Amino acid sequence: MGTIDFDGLAAALAVHGLIPRGGIDFAKGETAPPGPSGASARAVLLVGHAGSSIWPHFQAWRATQPAGLADPLDAWSRQVIGAVAVRFGARAVSPSDQPWLPFQAWAMRAEGLRPSPLGLLMHPVWGLWHAFRGALLFDNALERPRNPDSLHHPCDACIGKPCLKACPVAAHAGGGFDYPACLGHVRSPSGSACASGGCLDRRACPVGTEYRYEPAQQAFHMAAFASPSIASAPTSGG
Known part of the structure; x- marks a missing residue:
């Protein structure tokens, strides 16, 4: 098993607006998904993005695909990350794989991130404007310095918690996520601002505003959320 070429890997992902995120080596005896050999993986490296870095690459790819392609962002992510894995x-895996893989737990462990009041993982620089699009499983250890055990968590110093007050139906104000209320609002005429511009609670967060997704990207995610075919799944960020 050779050493992982991290520079080459990062360059291959950057072509698509993606970046290698945190990674972890699985402890001996720890339950891990199969790696490329079929045996339990020794390590996982998360793959994602910050801001709208993937958007032009995804849009260019989408223009070449059949109209009405189901889950296009997931399909693009699988194709791109799968090619890099080969x-x-x-071995490439996705947050939408079933049975669900613990992407959020991996991210918290690998990058020291913690959830925001909205449930999305808060990054001290990117705020809520980042996501994990997949992960790479390896048969060998990463053999690189570990990420810090914890990072500055901006939510600890946020007194006003504006992310809990912007939603017209108070979807996050009750100590959890009122999914039916949010979905009903986004699908209604009164929810047009959310449907076209993105979640108002998410947009109210003052951290990482320069990484906020561009309007077309936010509208895309909200349309996917409001789709009649939506199925519940663990979030890796939108």
């Missing part, structure tokens, strides 16, 4: 001797 090139670098890894």
